[in-house]
Amino acid sequence: MKKRKMYFRMITASLLRRRSRMIIALLAIAIGATILSGLLTIYIDVPRQMRTQFRNYGANMILTPAEERIQPEAVAAALSFISQDEIVGVAPYRYETVRINDRPVLAAATDMQGAKAASPFWRVDGEWPDSDGEIMVGKNVADLYLLRVGSKTTATYMPEEATEDTLDNSSDFTVTGILDTGGKEEDYVYMSFADMQQLTGKDKGYDVCELSVSADAEGLRAYADRITGELSSVNAKLVKRVTQSEDTVLSKLQALVLLVTVVVLMLTMICVATTMTAVVAERRKEIGLRKALGASNSSIIAEFMGEGIVLGAVGGLLGALLGFWFAQTVSVNVFNSSIVLMPWLVPVTLLASVLVTAIACMIPIRSATDVDPALVLKGE
Amino acid sequence: MFIRMIAKAFFRQWKKMAMIAFTIALGASLATAMLSVMLDVGDKVNQELKAYGANITVVPKGTSVLSSLYEMGEDENISGAYLKEEELGKIKTIFWAFNIADYAPFVNAELTLDNGDTVKMRGTWFNHHLSLPTGEELDAGVTSMRSWWDVIAGDWLDEQDDSGLMQAMVGRDLAEKEGLHAGDVLHLQGSSADAEVKITGIFDAGGDEDSEIYVPLDLAQDLAGLEGKIDSIEVSALTTPDNELAEKAAKDPSSLSVSQYETWYCTAYVSSICYQIEEVISDSVASAVRQVADSEGQILEKTQLLMVLITILSLIGAALGICNLVTASVMERSQEIGLMKAIGAHNIAITALVLTEIFCTALIGTALGFFAGIGFAQIIGHTVFQSAISVKPMVVPIVIVLVALVTLVGCIPAIRMLQSLRPTEVLHGR
Numbered sequence: 001m002k003k004r005k006m007y008f009r010m011i012t013a014s015l016l017r018r019r020s021r022m023i024i025a026l027l028a029i030a031i032g033a034t035i036l037s038g039l040l041t042i043y044i045d046v047p048r049q050m051r052t053q054f055r056n057y058g059a060n061m062i063l064t065p066a067e068e069r070i071q072p073e074a075v076a077a078a079l080s081f082i083s084q085d086e087i088v089g090v091a092p093y094r095y096e097t098v099r100i101n102d103r104p105v106l107a108a109a110t111d112m113q114g115a116k117a118a119s120p121f122w123r124v125d126g127e128w129p130d131s132d133g134e135i136m137v138g139k140n141v142a143d144l145y146l147l148r149v150g151s152k153t154t155a156t157y158m159p160e161e162a163t164e165d166t167l168d169n170s171s172d173f174t175v176t177g178i179l180d181t182g183g184k185e186e187d188y189v190y191m192s193f194a195d196m197q198q199l200t201g202k203d204k205g206y207d208v209c210e211l212s213v214s215a216d217a218e219g220l221r222a223y224a225d226r227i228t229g230e231l232s233s234v235n236a237k238l239v240k241r242v243t244q245s246e247d248t249v250l251s252k253l254q255a256l257v258l259l260v261t262v263v264v265l266m267l268t269m270i271c272v273a274t275t276m277t278a279v280v281a282e283r284r285k286e287i288g289l290r291k292a293l294g295a296s297n298s299s300i301i302a303e304f305m306g307e308g309i310v311l312g313a314v315g316g317l318l319g320a321l322l323g324f325w326f327a328q329t330v331s332v333n334v335f336n337s338s339i340v341l342m343p344w345l346v347p348v349t350l351l352a353s354v355l356v357t358a359i360a361c362m363i364p365i366r367s368a369t370d371v372d373p374a375l376v377l378k379g380e
Numbered sequence: 381m382f383i384r385m386i387a388k389a390f391f392r393q394w395k396k397m398a399m400i401a402f403t404i405a406l407g408a409s410l411a412t413a414m415l416s417v418m419l420d421v422g423d424k425v426n427q428e429l430k431a432y433g434a435n436i437t438v439v440p441k442g443t444s445v446l447s448s449l450y451e452m453g454e455d456e457n458i459s460g461a462y463l464k465e466e467e468l469g470k471i472k473t474i475f476w477a478f479n480i481a482d483y484a485p486f487v488n489a490e491l492t493l494d495n496g497d498t499v500k501m502r503g504t505w506f507n508h509h510l511s512l513p514t515g516e517e518l519d520a521g522v523t524s525m526r527s528w529w530d531v532i533a534g535d536w537l538d539e540q541d542d543s544g545l546m547q548a549m550v551g552r553d554l555a556e557k558e559g560l561h562a563g564d565v566l567h568l569q570g571s572s573a574d575a576e577v578k579i580t581g582i583f584d585a586g587g588d589e590d591s592e593i594y595v596p597l598d599l600a601q602d603l604a605g606l607e608g609k610i611d612s613i614e615v616s617a618l619t620t621p622d623n624e625l626a627e628k629a630a631k632d633p634s635s636l637s638v639s640q641y642e643t644w645y646c647t648a649y650v651s652s653i654c655y656q657i658e659e660v661i662s663d664s665v666a667s668a669v670r671q672v673a674d675s676e677g678q679i680l681e682k683t684q685l686l687m688v689l690i691t692i693l694s695l696i697g698a699a700l701g702i703c704n705l706v707t708a709s710v711m712e713r714s715q716e717i718g719l720m721k722a723i724g725a726h727n728i729a730i731t732a733l734v735l736t737e738i739f740c741t742a743l744i745g746t747a748l749g750f751f752a753g754i755g756f757a758q759i760i761g762h763t764v765f766q767s768a769i770s771v772k773p774m775v776v777p778i779v780i781v782l783v784a785l786v787t788l789v790g791c792i793p794a795i796r797m798l799q800s801l802r803p804t805e806v807l808h809g810r
Contacts, residue, residue: 020797021708024707024708027700027704028701028704031696031697034693034697035693035694035697038693042686042690050679050682053679053682054675054679056674056679058675120674121671121674180670181669181670182437182669182671182673240528240530240586241433241528241585241586242432244431244527244528245431245432245433245528248431249425249428249429249679252428253425253683256417256421256760256765257686257690259759259760260687260690263413263759264410264414264693264694267406267407267409267694267698268410268697268701270406271403271697271701271702271705274402274406275403275704275708277399278705278708278712281712282711282712329689330686333685334686334689335682
């Protein structure tokens with residue numbers, strides 16, 4: 001009992017007395033631990049964060065009707081197969097040919113909020129329509145019909161079973177935005193479902209529904225297979241260009257962060273080890289003196305190791321917290337979202353820093369204890 | 381005497397000096413590797429993002445407004461406007477020619493099969509070999525621009541193949557519908573000629589292309605009677621993410637002041653590259669494919685920012701590591717310095733001695749570390765991107781200044797301690 005008490009006293013006294021040295025050692029370990037926990041957190045969290053960035057490429061799954069049209073209930077049923085927090089955007093579309101100035105143009109009815117979320121790359125000059133009677137037109141349509149933001153126009157719809165005396169339906173619209181995508185979307189006119197229904201008198205079925213889901217290619221394929229398999233009215237297809245490319249690029253990015261993490265960690269750990277070695281090597285004389293006074297090698301090693309472990313643990317804890325703070329800063333700055341706390345990283349960081357410290361201390365202690373105390377004390 | 385003392389210090393204490401040099405080398409290599417990777421990551425990721433395909437499309441003036449409006453989604457060219465094939469090479473002569481990674485022309489037409497079915501044909505480059513006037517050699521075409529296509533049977537069409545047979549690739553849906561297999565010979569009837577083609581491969585593109593047939597550009601032009609004419613060009617360019625200037629310029633380049641215009645023209649914005657393509661291809665409209673161009677910018681920015689932050693962390697780590705070791709190793713020598721003071725050395729002389737020793741060591745360490753760092757950067761480059769990381773010259777001064785600064789800062793606490801050192805106390809061993 002007494003012996004153990006003495007052991008603790010020696011360790012704490014040594015740590016407190018040699019303050020400046022110990023602060024150096026502690027700092028070194030804390031830096032190493034910060035880098036370890038910070039980079040590991042980033043490495044693990046980056047794919048998730050990056051995946052949300054890749055959703056900028058727009059829809060990666062398309063629901064098409066097996067028969068005539070998809071009903072809203074079928075879309076809801078399909079969505080229930082996908083985990084809710086993975087759904088980034090849902091944009092149903094219904095296409096009809098309408099006439100503006102007696103020239104045909106394709107009109108698409110959609111849920112504006114959904115389209116905005118599913119296709120973040122759409123550039124709208126002006127505003128997205130947010131009430132009935134407002135439309136957004138593609139750039140090409142705007143050029144052709146000389147429409148600008150704020151212009152008013154009339155769209156007419158000719159029912160298919162038109163006879164001589166049926167009148168065309170027509171509605172007045174205000175253009176709130178002009179859409180620039182560089183793709184075929186520029187040839188369409190976008191309006192709300194309510195407007196479309198009023199104009200054409202047709203029900204609410206969708207021609208196609210675009211989904212933007214934040215999942216990897218395999219997860220997406222599983223969802224698509226399940227939706228197609230279990231719902232008879234809907235076929236789910238993946239947009240290969242988006243899913244495949246995303247996996248290619250993302251795996252590269254992850255490999256990059258992994259390799260950077262490995263290189264940085266390796267170098268930092270060696271750096272920490274050399275500093276610890278320098279701090280301990282300074283105490284060769286002390287080791288020699290103790291040996292001369294009759295201390296056994298094992299008791300010297302035990303004491304120095306005790307010190308090292310205390311330092312490693314304190315430094316590791318400090319580093320784990322700082323590392324989390326760093327990862328959080330990075331995440332907020334880069335991705336505007338906070339990081340997922342991984343509690344298991346704390347013990348891992350602690351263990352790694354204790355281990356590195358112990359190994360780093362071991363080398364100079366070994367060399368000092370192996371030598372004849374007389375030589376060490378003499379300074380050779 | 382000064383030089384002799386320093387030389388002695390190196391020989392006598394080479395172990396300690398070696399350790400300092402080693403730590404500094406580690407720090408310097410870390411800084412070099414991270415800075416090189418950080419500065420080059422934009423280009424590398426940009427190159428990877430080419431997997432998403434073209435970010436610029438070029439069409440003849442007029443069709444961009446008319447084409448699909450009347451025919452409702454059909455790709456039939458009704459306006460009669462075409463781009464000229466002979467001008468294609470000019471795309472590689474624009475100001476940002478170096479940033480044009482890949483491009484491919486397209487000709488669209490309808491063909492009739494022997495059983496009377498009509499199919500959509502696209503004529504394009506597959507791996508078209510270009511020898512540019514600048515001496516650059518380039519294989520351009522859809523083989524690299526449609527990286528997401530899976531060739532489910534057979535192989536990609538090889539334009540350099542000189543077996544004499546004309547070739548084609550068929551989409552999966554079309555192949556299923558017509559019962560076609562890789563290796564089959566198919567008779568195609570175009571509007572002005574017909575041809576026998578060998579199907580080299582069947583692809584799964586996961587889109588509309590699955591019901592189309594792809595043939596080399598010259599064959600398509602023969603079949604459709606459109607010699608020397610093309611419908612559209614897809615260009616894949618390495619671009620800089622847009623900023624306010626680029627957005628302003630994209631709307632109307634003439635709204636810029638002269639200096640703004642120069643900045644814009646000489647930056648690889650997608651809008652300035654479009655503008656330059658319009659300059660060399662007569663009667664054309666080049667527009668950015670927002671889906672690819674915008675997302676690319678976003679992802680590039682995020683990756684670069686991420687790498688900058690990681691680099692800063694590792695630089696701080698390297699700096700503190702070096703700093704720490706320098707402090708520790710100077711403090712360790714308190715006895716020696718006490719002795720020097722006792723026999724009459726001035727503070728300034730001791731400081732100069734210690735600083736010179738450390739800086740000589742640091743110099744060796746930095747040199748070693750720099751080359752090790754380049755090595756690490758190359759390992760990262762080759763493992764992740766299968767290409768070398770180009771080391772920018774600006775990395776050299778940054779690393780040198782960083783190491784010098786850090787070493788100096790590391791010496792400050794130690795030197796303050798040395799100056800306040802009382803020789804009697806130290807020599808006494810307290």
